[in-house]
Amino acid sequence: MQMNGLQPLTAKELEYVADTMSNEDLLIKLCAATASTANNPQVRNICLDMLHTHEQHYHTLLNSLQHHMNLAPQQPGTSQ
Numbered sequence: 001m002q003m004n005g006l007q008p009l010t011a012k013e014l015e016y017v018a019d020t021m022s023n024e025d026l027l028i029k030l031c032a033a034t035a036s037t038a039n040n041p042q043v044r045n046i047c048l049d050m051l052h053t054h055e056q057h058y059h060t061l062l063n064s065l066q067h068h069m070n071l072a073p074q075q076p077g078t079s080q
Contacts, residue, residue, distance in 0.1 A: 008071040017061055024058040 009017070028051055035047035 006068060006071055009068050017065060021058060021061050024054050024061065027054040028058065 031047045031051035031054060035044050035051060038044040038047060
């Protein structure tokens, strides 16, 4: 175990995070598209709120990956 309590992510965990980030990105785009075409201000506001929520999720996942990047095993021939 690492000193900061984090362990390297497994390949399967990285796949899950990548899939989730892809899903969050799609939801961001869908919310933005719906907000830009909504005629009802309440619907537009809900879509914008959801867009911000999904952006936060995406950035949380990205930050988690960045924290784990230093734990990733080095590939032969690469440097960090």
